Amino acid sequence: MKKSKTAMGLMTLTLMASLFAGCSSNNNANNEPAATTGNAGTSTEATTAPADAAKDIKGDITVITQRTDIVDTVFKDYATKFNEKYPDVKVNFEALATYEDQIKIRMSTNDYGDVLLLPTSVAIKDLPDFFEPLGKMSDLEQQYTGLEERTVDGISYGIPITVNFSGVIYNKQVFKDAGITEVPRTIDQYMTALQSIKDKTEAVPLYTNYAAGWTLTQWEADLATVAGDRDYVNIGQVASDDNFVKGQPHYDLYKVLFDAAQKGLIEEDPTTTDWESSKADLANGKIGTMMLGSWAIGQIKALATNPDDIGFMPFPTNASKVLVPLSDDYNLGVSIHSKNKEAARAWVDWFVNESGYPTTEGGGMSPVKGAELPEILKQFDGTEVTFDTLAPAKAGEEGWVDAIDKDAEVGLWQPDFKKVIIEAAIGNRKESYDDIMKDLNDKWKASSVKIKAQ
Numbered sequence: 001m002k003k004s005k006t007a008m009g010l011m012t013l014t015l016m017a018s019l020f021a022g023c024s025s026n027n028n029a030n031n032e033p034a035a036t037t038g039n040a041g042t043s044t045e046a047t048t049a050p051a052d053a054a055k056d057i058k059g060d061i062t063v064i065t066q067r068t069d070i071v072d073t074v075f076k077d078y079a080t081k082f083n084e085k086y087p088d089v090k091v092n093f094e095a096l097a098t099y100e101d102q103i104k105i106r107m108s109t110n111d112y113g114d115v116l117l118l119p120t121s122v123a124i125k126d127l128p129d130f131f132e133p134l135g136k137m138s139d140l141e142q143q144y145t146g147l148e149e150r151t152v153d154g155i156s157y158g159i160p161i162t163v164n165f166s167g168v169i170y171n172k173q174v175f176k177d178a179g180i181t182e183v184p185r186t187i188d189q190y191m192t193a194l195q196s197i198k199d200k201t202e203a204v205p206l207y208t209n210y211a212a213g214w215t216l217t218q219w220e221a222d223l224a225t226v227a228g229d230r231d232y233v234n235i236g237q238v239a240s241d242d243n244f245v246k247g248q249p250h251y252d253l254y255k256v257l258f259d260a261a262q263k264g265l266i267e268e269d270p271t272t273t274d275w276e277s278s279k280a281d282l283a284n285g286k287i288g289t290m291m292l293g294s295w296a297i298g299q300i301k302a303l304a305t306n307p308d309d310i311g312f313m314p315f316p317t318n319a320s321k322v323l324v325p326l327s328d329d330y331n332l333g334v335s336i337h338s339k340n341k342e343a344a345r346a347w348v349d350w351f352v353n354e355s356g357y358p359t360t361e362g363g364g365m366s367p368v369k370g371a372e373l374p375e376i377l378k379q380f381d382g383t384e385v386t387f388d389t390l391a392p393a394k395a396g397e398e399g400w401v402d403a404i405d406k407d408a409e410v411g412l413w414q415p416d417f418k419k420v421i422i423e424a425a426i427g428n429r430k431e432s433y434d435d436i437m438k439d440l441n442d443k444w445k446a447s448s449v450k451i452k453a454q
Helices: 006-019 051-056 074-085 099-106 124-129 172-177 187-200 214-227 232-239 249-262 275-283 294-301 341-354 375-380 400-408 416-425 433-453
Strands: 059-065 089-095 115-117 163-171 204-206 287-293 310-313 322-328 331-334 385-389
Touching: 059 341, 074 089, 074 341, 089 341, 099 115, 115 341, 124 400, 163 172, 163 214, 163 275, 163 294, 172 187, 172 287, 172 310, 187 204, 187 249, 187 287, 214 232, 214 249, 214 287, 214 322, 214 416, 232 400, 249 416, 249 433, 275 287, 275 294, 287 294, 294 310, 331 341, 375 385, 400 433, 416 433
Parallel strands: 059 089, 059 115, 204 287, 322 385
Antiparallel strands: 115 331, 163 287, 163 310, 163 322
């Protein structure tokens, strides 16, 4: 890691801290915004209640989660603590192993629990059809960060369960055994490091987790790092109709995946990967690197013989500066079909503000402004690495990236084209990398022109 631009590193960490310094971390359901107005045909009355009315909130709610690993342990403890404040609410849990796939099927009916994570497969503009409004963003953003991506017409439909920083989780001992003495900064340096791991150790250099599918979507979170620009994701992609051509961030981002697969630097048979065992394998030196968000760090360290072996580094980039984007994880919302919306909203507020999940099990930062920053970020103090939130879309262009993506059926946050890249790289498909990128770019361009013309 380079040690230049010390002032930049310090300034950015200070800026980042200020992003979370607006309100006390002790905010809770007692000071939620009042009733709001929003889309026609959808009630936007706040579902929270003042503290003295907490005892009047009653009913059974079902909370659907993706955390199959802790649903029978940690989440039950959460329910016990929640009941100390809301004794007349019974909380039931359902954990889905392949959340996006399973919840998509459930949401074709009216039965998809009371509290759930907002699926990325649901177009942002369609959120009011499925989720209860939580309040005006202008009010909620005084308390929380990361609301922009799940807001429609100024009304927020979800609150992040944690704020992630994305990049590469790696095993320090594997790097040491491979003779890697400096964390790779550029794409070429990273590819050289992967080759060294293959040549000098028994570890899989880069584990794709192809079979799990959803794990491949984690790559998209690193787009801003490859671009080196916080404006690129929500502004740059809209400004240009050619986002998958050579020299553009998307092209360079997924070329890393293609080249690693083509050179045999990934698992031997991607179709048989297993997410749960991969965490243990990375923890104990059988895997060198995986592309994941900070939410996974705690899970992997918990499985390691030596937790200090687990490290985090930015995604490799050829940009002039190293930017690690801060982004919201899944957002937690209330089903519009819930029969106990007050109880469901009470769980949302308690979970985000009081459970401790965002920084412990969530592995990132709390979305609550004023919350303490995680210890792991302090290692970058004084380096060239900067952390920042993504710039929001320009006025009048909110949701355009999502709209273009959905219309084009590219699937930025879906695993499909990432799987195609791997399959082509290992010889299971005939397309070249440029063929794949051209197809994506053609689709994107056609939809971009269409959306902009509306």
